[in-house]
Amino acid sequence: MNKWYQLSASQVAKKLRVDINHGLSSKEIDDRKKYYGENALQMEQQSAKFILFLKQFQDFMVLILLAATLIAGMLGEYIDAIAIMLIVLLNGCIGFFQEFKAEKSLEKLKSLAAPVAHVLRDGIWVKIPSQDVVVGDIVKISRGDRIPADMRIIQSNTLETEESPLTGESLPVVKTTEKIVQAGLEAQDQSNMGFKGTMVTRGHGVGIVVHVGMHTEMGHIASLMVKTKRLITPLEQRLAELGKILILVALSLTILVVVIGINQGHPVYQMFLAGVSLAVAVIPEGLPAIVTVALSLGVQRMIRKKAIIRQLSAVETLGTASVICSDKTGTMTENKMTVKKLYINNQFLSVSGDGYDLTGHFYLHKKKLAHDVPNLKRMLHYGMVCNHASLNLKGHSTIIEGDPTDAALLVVARKLGLSESDRHQFKLIKEIPFDSERKRMSVVVEDDNGMRFLIVKGAPDVLLPRFTYYLTESGRQVLTSVEKQKIEHAVNDMADQALRTLAIGFKPLQKNDHLNNFQLEKDLTFIGLYGMIDPPRKEVKEAILACKQAGIKTVMITGDHVKTARAIAKQLHLLPEDGLVLEGYELNRLSFAELKEIIDDVYVFARVTPEHKLKIVKAFQEKGHVVAMTGDGVNDAPAIKASNIGISMGISGTDVTKEASSLILMDDNFATIKKAIEEGRNIYDNIRKFVRYLLSSNVGEILVMLFALMMAMPLPLIPVQILWVNLVTDGLPALALGLDQPEDNVMERSPRNPRESIFARGLGYKILSRGFLIGIVTLLAFIIVFQQNNAFLEHARTVAFATLVMAQLIHVFDCRSDSSVFSRNPFENRYLIIAVLSSIFLLLLVIYWAPLQPIFQTTYLFFHDWLLIIGLSMIPTIIFGFSKK
Ligand SMILES: Nc1ncnc2c1ncn2[C@@H]1O[C@H](COP(=O)(O)OP(=O)(O)OP(=O)(O)O)[C@@H](O)[C@H]1O
Numbered sequence: 001m002n003k004w005y006q007l008s009a010s011q012v013a014k015k016l017r018v019d020i021n022h023g024l025s026s027k028e029i030d031d032r033k034k035y036y037g038e039n040a041l042q043m044e045q046q047s048a049k050f051i052l053f054l055k056q057f058q059d060f061m062v063l064i065l066l067a068a069t070l071i072a073g074m075l076g077e078y079i080d081a082i083a084i085m086l087i088v089l090l091n092g093c094i095g096f097f098q099e100f101k102a103e104k105s106l107e108k109l110k111s112l113a114a115p116v117a118h119v120l121r122d123g124i125w126v127k128i129p130s131q132d133v134v135v136g137d138i139v140k141i142s143r144g145d146r147i148p149a150d151m152r153i154i155q156s157n158t159l160e161t162e163e164s165p166l167t168g169e170s171l172p173v174v175k176t177t178e179k180i181v182q183a184g185l186e187a188q189d190q191s192n193m194g195f196k197g198t199m200v201t202r203g204h205g206v207g208i209v210v211h212v213g214m215h216t217e218m219g220h221i222a223s224l225m226v227k228t229k230r231l232i233t234p235l236e237q238r239l240a241e242l243g244k245i246l247i248l249v250a251l252s253l254t255i256l257v258v259v260i261g262i263n264q265g266h267p268v269y270q271m272f273l274a275g276v277s278l279a280v281a282v283i284p285e286g287l288p289a290i291v292t293v294a295l296s297l298g299v300q301r302m303i304r305k306k307a308i309i310r311q312l313s314a315v316e317t318l319g320t321a322s323v324i325c326s327d328k329t330g331t332m333t334e335n336k337m338t339v340k341k342l343y344i345n346n347q348f349l350s351v352s353g354d355g356y357d358l359t360g361h362f363y364l365h366k367k368k369l370a371h372d373v374p375n376l377k378r379m380l381h382y383g384m385v386c387n388h389a390s391l392n393l394k395g396h397s398t399i400i401e402g403d404p405t406d407a408a409l410l411v412v413a414r415k416l417g418l419s420e421s422d423r424h425q426f427k428l429i430k431e432i433p434f435d436s437e438r439k440r441m442s443v444v445v446e447d448d449n450g451m452r453f454l455i456v457k458g459a460p461d462v463l464l465p466r467f468t469y470y471l472t473e474s475g476r477q478v479l480t481s482v483e484k485q486k487i488e489h490a491v492n493d494m495a496d497q498a499l500r501t502l503a504i505g506f507k508p509l510q511k512n513d514h515l516n517n518f519q520l521e522k523d524l525t526f527i528g529l530y531g532m533i534d535p536p537r538k539e540v541k542e543a544i545l546a547c548k549q550a551g552i553k554t555v556m557i558t559g560d561h562v563k564t565a566r567a568i569a570k571q572l573h574l575l576p577e578d579g580l581v582l583e584g585y586e587l588n589r590l591s592f593a594e595l596k597e598i599i600d601d602v603y604v605f606a607r608v609t610p611e612h613k614l615k616i617v618k619a620f621q622e623k624g625h626v627v628a629m630t631g632d633g634v635n636d637a638p639a640i641k642a643s644n645i646g647i648s649m650g651i652s653g654t655d656v657t658k659e660a661s662s663l664i665l666m667d668d669n670f671a672t673i674k675k676a677i678e679e680g681r682n683i684y685d686n687i688r689k690f691v692r693y694l695l696s697s698n699v700g701e702i703l704v705m706l707f708a709l710m711m712a713m714p715l716p717l718i719p720v721q722i723l724w725v726n727l728v729t730d731g732l733p734a735l736a737l738g739l740d741q742p743e744d745n746v747m748e749r750s751p752r753n754p755r756e757s758i759f760a761r762g763l764g765y766k767i768l769s770r771g772f773l774i775g776i777v778t779l780l781a782f783i784i785v786f787q788q789n790n791a792f793l794e795h796a797r798t799v800a801f802a803t804l805v806m807a808q809l810i811h812v813f814d815c816r817s818d819s820s821v822f823s824r825n826p827f828e829n830r831y832l833i834i835a836v837l838s839s840i841f842l843l844l845l846v847i848y849w850a851p852l853q854p855i856f857q858t859t860y861l862f863f864h865d866w867l868l869i870i871g872l873s874m875i876p877t878i879i880f881g882f883s884k885k
């Protein structure tokens with residue numbers, strides 16, 4: 001049997017029952033998927049729910065508790081043992097529920113960030129998740145793509161791939177379409193095959209999928225690969241370190257309490273259990289889980305705002321961003337190009353019509369053209385031929401496929417009456433594709449008489465030195481420097497009007513001329529200029545202003561002409577009066593030190609190539625900035641990687657830039673960056689909120705026990721009560737704080753210092769001072785009741801227990817803001833209301849439900865008890881709630 005590479009394209013198509021020009025029909029997809037399997041590499045085993053549940057119990061703190069249960073059981077203290085087991089179990093359930101939710105949302109994230117494939121189905125090119133590609137699919141691949149499945153290449157336009165994931169060889173491999181006779185070739189020698197997971201480094205092409213998923217070459221080695229684990233974010237790491245310190249504190253405190261207690265004649269077993277409970281009180285065991293939940297739910301909110309986080313750590317970094325370097329075209333503008341002006345025969349023509357609408361007219365000096373202008377038809381015709389886009393009519397609107405700049409040229413040609421058949425009048429011999437370094441595109445074509453010629457279009461300032469002739473109404477002339485200046489003037493004129501400019505030219509070739517790139521694109525004949533508008537996106541101006549208020553500078557980086565860039569920057573209010581605009585060639589001249597010197601004053605970088613971006617990122621970073629950087633092309637990947645927050649484009653971005661990025665904009669829109677930053681700041685704020693809540697509660701619990709012991713009083717809370725507060729009633733409000741709405745001023749503060757500790761800006765003081773008061777009021781409640789009713793210790797404990805819980809539940813509202821408790825509407829966060837009500841319910845359950853009373857040693861409380869409880873528990877928030885400190 002022949003291998004796929006030994007068959008011709010049509011043999012492969014026949015064998016796989018697919019029409020090369022029509023693709024598969026959507027009806028057969030499901031069957032094929034069933035038959036050949038999913039196009040996914042099964043490297044990861046989903047962790048089973050049961051394992052996730054068990055994982056909740058491997059925690060250090062939980063192990064201590066289980067040990068305590070065991071000891072209690074052995075000593076015959078069954079009630080204690082049962083109570084602790086109950087609490088541990090409940091805590092495990094809450095933890096499981098949280099983590100399960102977090103994992104679910106992270107999974108969803110993964111599927112959203114998954115690469116897409118460009119396939120022909122039912123005769124139409126569509127984008128589908130790579131995972132849904134099936135055997136027989138006709139797939140288009142181009143520069144920057146990861147190839148979605150193993151395929152037999154049937155069309156290659158200077159197609160080259162880099163197959164190092166497969167072969168370890170990083171030199172590009174040229175891909176051809178002819179069948180190979182030789183048998184037994186290894187993957188790296190099958191030059192007419194494209195392999196899943198390898199990257200297209202040049203050109204574009206089409207292939208027929210022959211293997212998917214685990215049956216691909218990559219699938220064979222995937223089974224050897226290790227599972228990729230989620231990286232711990234820096235914040236989670238710092239919290240883990242904090243946790244270790246707290247364990248030490250817990251152990252010392254426990255020993256202290258136990259020693260004091262035994263000294264004062266408390267029973268050893270009771271002191272042992274009190275020590276364990278206090279240790280649990282000190283360790284904020286809920287914290288890591290809640291951080292994960294807050295991060296993952298925040299990430300979900302971002303998805304709703306069209307921002308996909310690829311690395312969880314970006315959530316944190318987003319809040320620290322101080323500079324956003326953004327592309328212009330497509331990110332700040334709509335990337336909906338319409339040719340509005342033409343420059344031809346030393347004259348400007350204007351063109352009517354909006355967007356990609358195919359109707360429009362040509363005007364000379366405001367008068368509609370009655371007859372053809374010399375060279376116009378030729379120019380627009382060539383613009384169609386040297387072009388890589390296509391137009392599809394859908395009802396009354398035109399859908400474009402490919403580069404919008406190219407599409408605009410097709411549209412303007414249609415307005416002159418040129419048709420699709422005119423476009424294919426010539427035979428395509430060779431194409432040198434457009435890229436951001438070359439800033440031009442060329443094709444070599446042959447007409448019916450066998451005459452060959454070259455058509456070039458690209459950035460005018462790049463092409464101008466390559467023009468030696470130009471077309472006038474009376475034919476071809478030598479382009480003198482005076483004439484060159486006229487063209488330059490015309491370019492500046494259009495660019496000042498925020499038009500994007502493109503020059504077009506040609507060159508006749510001899511049949512035996514070498515088609516070497518370097519030789520080809522010179523001694524060209526200039527035909528004319530296109531000027532097209534690309535309107536700024538509506539939301540962008542406002543987003544730039546909002547960023548500015550948030551202390552974040554927006555910088556435009558574009559491959560476009562400096563004047564066009566400046567004009568758009570002005571429209572967007574991005575460029576202040578004294579702001580600088582730098583061009584690519586100036587960047588080349590400046591040393592790194594010189595660039596650093598001025599970079600804080602630069603707002604626009606124009607005519608840059610992707611290599612410049614890296615220099616720009618580094619310069620900003622050395623100035624102490626945290627840089628967010630966007631990019632869409634393959635060569636943007638290094639700069640994206642080097643930036644603190646790499647941002648790629650969901651629609652126009654290549655797979656390679658997406659892989660390098662930590663944030664994907666689903667809508668390619670600059671305004672989405674602003675929303676992501678806002679959300680990033682909010683998530684960090686929320687983490688601070690529940691850190692404050694949990695730790696201040698813990699401080700209160702320890703202090704009440706410590707003070708009572710030092711005053712030689714009975715313990716105000718019994719161990720299971722402390723455990724209950726810690727593991728059950730604290731958890732829900734903390735979680736709800738993780739879901740809190742942003743404060744009004746999130747985008748009015750300057751970016752947070754990335755090195756700042758989580759306790760910065762007064763949080764540490766707040767935790768201690770509030771915790772202290774919570775401890776004091778709890779102790780007071782205990783003392784007051786105990787004095788009145790000396791004989792009934794359990795009653796005093798129950799009042800203290802209720803006061804502790806209520807003081808925390810009131811304080812939780814104060815945790816929502818760094819300023820006064822009244823700065824926010826307490827009912828805004830409905831999760832918090834639900835959480836507080838649930839915690840109150842759990843408290844009442846323990847107090848009033850008879851079966852639980854012996855376990856928690858609680859007694860019924862009366863109206864006057866509640867008056868005392870409520871009064872005392874409001875004190876901490878009344879004293880501190882008004883102040884900012
Ligand atoms: N399809 C194309 N064919 C030929 N030349 C093009 C094409 N697209 C753009 N150009 C020219 O190349 C220049 C640079 O384009 P490039 O795509 O690198 O940057 P950009 O899209 O203008 O800006 P940004 O970097 O903000 O996305 C354009 O100003 C235009 O003159």
Ligand SMILES: [Ca+2]
Nearest residue numbers: 280281283284
């Ligand atoms: Ca705790």
